[in-house]
Amino acid sequence: MPEAPTGPALFDLAGRTALVTGSSQGIGRALAQGLAEAGATVVVHGRDAAKAQRAADEITASTGVAAHAITFDVTDAAAVDAGLTELEARLGTPDILVNNAGIQRRSPIAEFADQDWHDLVATNLTSAFLLSRRVAKGMIARGSGRIVSIGSVQSQLARPSIAPYSATKGAIVMLTKGLCADLAPHGITANAIAPGYFATELTQALVDDEQFSGWVRGRTPAGRWGDVRDLVGALVFLASDASAFVNGQTLYVDGGMTAVV
Template sequence: MTSFDLTGKLAVVTGARRGIGRAMARALAGAGADVIGVSATLEASGSDIEKDVAAAGRTFEAIRTDFADPEAVRALGADLAGRKRPVDILVNNAGTIRRAPAAQHTDADWELVLQVNLNAQFTLTRAVGAAMVARGQGKIIFTASLLSFQGGINVPGYTAAKHGITGLAKALANEWAPHGVNVNAIAPGYIATDNTQALQVDPVRSRAILSRIPAGRWGTADDLAGATVFLASDAASYIHGAVLPVDGGWLGR
């Protein structure tokens, strides 16, 4: 269907170097979008995601930005919002996690996770989203989490940030929907990535997680591809403020 065609669109994907972000960027390129990939450790050239995008016949630009640095995030937002070629799709996927029981969760870990996973998301989206509002069109997708709905274990900062992300997506949707800008979120389930490695190798936790997933398996990063393209496309033009779980049925259990 042409409503899913992203040919000629420019997508910015944060946290694009690996895992879910790489899969999202690859999916958008496969649907026709050119991609700007952003990550704290992204290679200037020759990265795996650059190769993915090139293989789809689309252009790729790498930007290295540390989302723990507020000034760097503000500079990134100003750069992207001020370009001659406007950003059509913004995927806010960059994130980090720190695991420790709440009673031992340090201020430094709390502040880092909230900065990278929530504060930076707002700062970047404020800049790029304002330009979209001025143009009267744009698609913004946040990466939420199952911990946008639940409390989790030993990840209080991450849980607080991901709850914040769903609220932010809804708040921005309320303001920007009248201006042709769609703001939504995807909530991945338990996806086999570096962020969940500690859970995957813990036989007790891994077994408990798998026993609750109706699909009977950990998700893969590519399981997010369809939802990403959908929310970035004209097929989702009347969807605002939604949080779409891609979780193998976890929340329905």
């Protein structure tokens, strides 16, 4: 039996393949970059094929590690199956799956539209189930794998106008525990990362809103918005041998927001 890695080698992802859904921009893009910098062969996923390929090319150019691009609808089971079949033919079953794809909809609960609810559940929750179910088949056959799903501080805390979003992110926590129960006997870990308030292209309007930004800084013990690079260490940890005995857990990367009242 080969010796178990120690020290920095615990975090080395060389020789592993990682699929990050919704990774052509925002948090997903930073996560894909971070995995590549740790040595993983990254598969960038997005709805826009050209945008996903551009992100993959940028990652390859900046890290020297080959990155690939793929496009499929994460909310459709047949599309997920076809996408993973294509990916497996090219690179094999991913060693690491990051369920990052997500959307936000805001409206007072009494006015929340049916379609917005269905869109949130499909993109934020159903996609994580579909991807995890499909990739688990190959991971079980191989006897190893890492599944990391992206939750939110709204997995634990609620705010007005986003009750359905909070419901989907809360469900990610329990899906993660359920995946652990099913998959841990096969050498697979399933964990979640729950970001706090992060400055991205999608939150720029909120960042620019001084009143809201003031609330974020005041509510967060660290006193600032998160930078997407703050998430990379947590992901590399959960994707690597360093977290081999960590399973079914949700790691809050929120500057302390969920630790205080």
